[in-house]
Amino acid sequence: MDNTNWLLKVEGLTKIYGEPDANTLNRTGSLFNSNQCPETGAIVACNNINFSLYPGEVLGIVGESGSGKSTIVKMLYFDFEPTSGSACLSVFKDGERNIFEETNQKKRFLRNHKMGMVYQNPRDGLNFRFTSGGNIAEKLLMAGNFNVGSIRERASSLLASTEVSIARMDETPAAFSGGMQQRVQISKAIANNPPLLFLDEVTTGLDVSVQAKVLDMIRKLQQELGIAMIVVSHDLSVIRMLTDRTLVMKDGHIVEQGLTDQILQDPQNTYTQLLVSSLL
C-alpha cells in the first residue's frame, strides 16, 4: 500500500481526564494494567495514538470496555476535545491542517460534509423529538439543501437502501425497534455521502439475527459507496466480518495492530491472545 495517499492521519492523539503530572503518561497503560495515574488519579483514556486510514479501507478498533476505543472516534467526530495530538483529513485543505485546531464552524462543516457517525445508542445520534425523515433532513439542511421535495426524495432513497419502510418515514424513531433505529442512524450518517464513517459499537444490544442484518447492510453499503470506516467494537466476530485491519487497545494504548486475519489467527500480544482465546 502506498503510504502517502492516506485519508485520515492521526498522530499523538491523547485524552486525559483530571489533572496529570509529568509522569502520568509513563505510569499508566497496559504494562501497569491501569489507565489511572497512581499519583494524581488522572485517567488516561487515550495515550499517544497513531494510525492512518486509507480511502475505502475498514479499520477495526477492538479492546475491552474502558480501553479508550470509543474515545478515539468521538474525538475525531469532535464530540470530545483531545488533550493533545493531531488529525489531518486529506479531503480537507489538502491534509495540511490539524482538524482539532479549526474553528467550530469548520468542525461542523467537516462533521456534516466529510464524516458520519453511528453511535451505540440511537438516542445519541438521533433526535427522538423529530421524525426519522426530519433526522435525515437535519444533515441535508446543514449541508445547505433547502428544498423540501429533494430532501424527502433523498431521505426516502436512503431509508430504502437501509431497508427501513418508507411508509414509516414520518414517524419518530421512538416508535421503531432497536434495529430500525440503528438503520435510521446509518441513513442519517451517510446522507451527505461522506468519505469517512465512524461506527461505534453499532450492533451491541441488538439480537443476533438483527445484528447479522445490520452488519450485512453495512458491508453492502461499504462495497457500493466505498466509504472508509472506523469500526469500534468489543465483539471480535464483528471485527472479523467487517474489517481489513485492526488495532487492539488496552488501557489507552494500542498494544497490537495488523491485518485482521493475522491478529485473529496469530496474536502476538498477551492481551490479544487472551482476547482471541476468550472468543466463544
Add this chain to the structure above:
Amino acid sequence: MIEEKKFNRQYNYAFIDESTKKEIRRKLLKAICIPGYQVPYSSPEMPIARGWGTGGLHITLAIIGKKDVFKIIDQGSDASVNACNLRDFVQDTTACEVTFETRQASIIQTRHRITEEKLQKHQIMVFQVPQPEPLRGVERYERKTRQMHAEADYAKMWVSLYESYVRFGDIMRGAGYPVKVNGRYVMSPSPIPRWDIPNLNQAECLYLFGAGREKRLYAVPPHTDVAPLEFEDVKFKIESFTDASCNLSGEKMAFMDELYHSDGSSSHVVNDSDFLDKVLEKSRPGQWSNKYLIAKLEQLEKEFSTKKSKGNGQH
C-alpha cells in the same frame, strides 16, 4: 449623599434613574449595530411585573424626551387595558404628549402588532417581547442557544419547520414567525402576525425590541434585510382572510380580528383601531407595501372585476 438626592424626589424624569437609562441606551446602540443580536441588559425593577411589557417600557423610558409624542397599542388597539395603563404611566412620569394618531407619534410602543399605516423615518417602534429567543422551542438550554447563534447553526430551527410541513402540510406558525436579519441572526419578531412580518424588511423606521422578563434587547435598524425562513418549494405566506371584510368599514386590505357572536355566527373587524377610525373618517392613511400585500391587492381587484363583469352580463 447620593442616596439622599435620589430619594428626595419622588422619581426621576421618565421614572428610571439616569445611570440606568444610560446603560439601556448603550445596550440599544449595541443592538442596533448588530441587527437581530440579543443584547443582555439590566432590566431594572418597574412598578409593573416583568413580562407585562417592562421590556418595551424600559426602551421607551430610556429614549423618550420632552418633545416626543407617544402612542401605545396593544394588539392593534389604543384602548385596551395594557395600553391605557402604560400610556398613563408614561404620561405621568414624562409629561410628554400622547396620541392615538399613528402619523403624529414619534415613539410607538406596541404589543403584538405593527401599525397598518406605514411608518416614516422619524418614527421608532418599540416592541414588548415575551420570548426573545427564537430557538427556545427547539433548544431549551440558554448556553446552547447562544452558541448556536454565535456559530449561525440554525439546523434545528430548519428541521422544526420541515417537521411542521411534514406533519401538517404547511409551516404552522401563526404569530412570531422566525426571521433572518441582515443574512445573519435568526430573530423572533415578537408575536406579531405573519401579516406584519414583511413590514420589518427594508423599513424607513427603527424597530426596537425589549424583553424585560428575559432581560434582552435587540433591534432592526432602518433599511435592513429581514427575511422570513422559508424553503425553496414551501414559501412563507401571510394570513389570507379569504372573503372577509370589516363589518364596520367594509375594508379588506387590513389585518382582521374575528368576532364571534352569541348566535354562533362570526364577523370580522379591522384590528388596528387608529387605522379603522381613519378609514371610517374617509381619510385612509398610506399603508405598507410589500410583495405579499401587492399580490393580495391584485387578487382582490381581479375578484372585483369578475364580479362586475358578471353583474353586467345579468343586466
